[in-house]
């Protein structure tokens with residue numbers, strides 16, 4: 001999959017990592033970039049095609065797909081972090097996390113799979129997280145939703161291989177966006193996330209692990225979970 005000449009669609013392109021995707025896709029030579037958002041007037045990137053899209057609304061997905069039949073690179077970036085926990089958290093918030101990360105991304109993949117097939121296969125990028133691989137008290141609904149989205153990524157990849165669609169999962173720890181504003185630790189530049197993701201797509205990679213923290217979390221899955229959660233369980 002070459003970025004140059006691609007026709008890309010990015011969800012949540014008005015800010016954060018999605019805005020960087022739209023911008024860098026243009027810089028790397030995409031022939032057209034559909035920058036989508038719930039409020040397209042909030043998209044301020046010159047040269048993109050602005051489009052309204054709420055990934056939790058099936059009618060909105062259908063309308064977007066009907067208007068963008070030429071897409072061959074779909075970037076599922078839109079996401080929310082409610083801060084809800086699972087056992088006592090607000091169920092509506094937990095459902096919003098699942099509706100966005102899992103069902104929203106699933107809806108996009110189902111709508112765009114036939115278009116990608118018609119356009120030669122193309123690629124799908126799903127923006128996942130290190131939190132697909134671990135839980136964190138205070139963001140457990142997000143972790144569950146990102147884990148579901150990771151599994152969706154793996155399953156869709158198998159199902160779409162026959163139509164020659166690359167499905168790339170991108171995992172990162174913390175990036176410097178509104179979503180992580182309250183987090184005090186180190187954060188990667190959203191532009192570096194996008195560079196790694198687009199390099200991964202061009203290299204045909206199934207998975208892009210952006211930072212050392214995410215790589216360490218992934219490695220921990222092969223060990224006894226007590227090692228990873230020791231400090232959290234003690235507090």
Ligand SMILES: NC(=O)c1ccc[n+]([C@@H]2O[C@H](COP(=O)([O-])OP(=O)(O)OC[C@H]3O[C@@H](n4cnc5c(N)ncnc54)[C@H](OP(=O)(O)O)[C@@H]3O)[C@@H](O)[C@H]2O)c1
Nearest residue numbers: 012016017038054055077078079129174175177178179180
């Ligand atoms: N920042 C991090 O530390 C971090 C770490 C790991 C993974 N991620 C993932 O990276 C992706 C981008 O996050 P970000 O850091 O750029 O967050 P952000 O700055 O908070 O931006 C989130 C974007 O998603 C959009 N969005 C939310 N719900 C939507 C919906 N139903 N339909 C369409 N768009 C919707 C938002 O649109 P509005 O402006 O309309 O709200 C916004 O454009 C997410 O999938 C997130 O889970 C982020």
